[in-house]
Amino acid sequence: MDINNIIIENIDNPHELERRFRKEPEAFVKSFSYAWEQNPDSQVLAVWYERLHFKETANNEKVFLLQKDFLSMGILAILAGISTRIILHFVELQAIAPVNLVFGVLPFIAVYFVFNNTPKKNILYILASLFLISVFYLNMLPLEQKDSIILAYLHLPIFLWTLLGLAFTGNEYGIGSARLAYLKFNGEFCILYASMAISGMLLAALTMQLFGFIGMDIEEFYFKNVVLFGAAALAIVAAYLVTRNLKLAKNIAPYIAKIFSPLVLATLLVYMIMVIWVGKNPFLDRDFLLSFNGILLSVLAVTIFSIAESGTDEKKSISDYINFALIVLVLIIDSVALSAIVFRLSSYGITPNRLAVLGVNILIWANLIWIMLSYMRFLQNKTGPSTIQDATTKYLPVYGLWAAFVTFTFPLIF
Structure with missing residues (x-):
């Protein structure tokens, strides 16, 4: 008996049809058309028809979406490279500030996010x-080396980073899981971008060396027209690969977080002991205070990255205790830095730099307190890991608001 007759004869036997399909799926699919033509009114075969053809439709839609995403990524990558090269030209002419280079990359990543996850019109607006507004305001500022203007240059990328987060989360900007996904995206993006950038640097070094063998010095031309273009375009490519759930970055990121956290904790402990040993005083040494704040920001970034990659596992691990110890240590550093800044303000008066550093230290201090208390409750089995993630993600807009305040008001006030 051929399989055509088997399908027809077992039309009222779903178990046998399923068994035949699993045993000989290709033969079943090829012979199904005949059975369907002979029994067009059969509800059983109608279900099988939808089952078999729905898979084909779904796959076609998936391929179409991948092609659509790939095409949009390619166009945006080229536009980012061209825009960055044009901006560099005006920077070299000293017509605009170097910080304008961020507008050669970040807006195009934002467009990519919006294109693939269309938000409501009010978010788009x-x-x-x-x-x-950021572009026009930045380029209305005088090209001077004033402290307030330099602070605006330093805080603008942070403000744009929060806008990028809004583009990433879209209509779900108020949901903690969406903000956590954005933090994870940043960690995986940095890992992937760094990996590809190292390969690009090796290619650039090889290319310049090869041309050097024939007496041609192409270093300046190659940097301006190839390396810079590639660096900007690569940011769009990396964003595309991360959002397409590339396994490389997603598999590596949690391990990097687990490795870096204990290393940073050990390094920080040794550093603090040596600071006390050699008698460094952040209250009197301005440069040391600045380096202290640099360490604070770096360790905070590592801690947030580690929390973002820790997932939602209710079971506690050694990483949770390391993260908690790291948060406590960073909180101590921030408290010392905050005290030193208040001391300098009361002793030497208000300046844009001191006010900006004071503001960011207060914000970090409050955020660390929130995270630390959430971690304590989690380690005491009073709450789940979601409270830690909420303490991390819900505070992100506060940093963006402070960055906007410094960027748009400090040059006017000072």
Whole structure:
């Protein structure tokens, strides 16, 4: 008996049809058309028809979406490279500030996010207007080396980073899991971008060396027209690969977080002991205070990255205790730095730099307190890991608001 007759004869036997399909799926699919033509009114075969053809439709839609995403990524990558090269030209002419180079990359990543996860119109209007306002405002500032203007240059990328987060989360900007996904995206993006950038640097070194063998010095031309273009375009490519769930970055990121946290904790402990040993005083030494704040920001970034990659596992691990110890140590550092800044303000008066550093230290101090208390409750089995993630993600807009305040008001006030 051929399989055509088997399908028809077992039309009222779902178990046998399923068994035949699993045993000989290709033959079953090829012979199904005949059975369907002979029994067009059969509800059983109608279900099988939808089952078999729905898979084909779903796969076609998936391929189409991948092609659509890939095409949009390619166009945006090229536009980012061209824009960055044009901006560099005006920077070299000293017509605009170097910080404008961020507008050669970040807006295009934002467009990619919006294109693939279309938000409501009001979010689109907010993103477009704030990016445009930032561009015009930045280039209205005089090209001077004033402290307030330099602070605006330093805080603008942070503000744009929060706008990028709005583009990433879209309509789910208020949901903690969406913000956590954005933090994870940043960690995986940095890992992937660094990996590809190292390969690009090796290619650049090889290319310049090869041309050097024939007496041609192409270093300046190659940097301006190839390396810079590639660096900007690579950011869009990396964003595309991360959002397409590339396994490389997603598999490596948690391990890097687990490795870095204990290393940073050990390094920080040794550093603090040596600071006390040699008698360094952040209250009197301005440069040491600045380095102290640099360490604080770096360790905070590592801690947030580690929390983001820790997942939602209710079971506690050694990583949780390491993260908690790291948070406590960073909180101690921030408290010392905060005391030193208040001391310098009361002793030497208010300056834009001191006020900006004071503000960011207060924000970090409050955030660390929140995270530490959440971690304590989690380690005491009073709450789940979601409270730690909420303490991390819900505070992100506060940093963006402070960055916006410094960027848009300090040059006017000072």
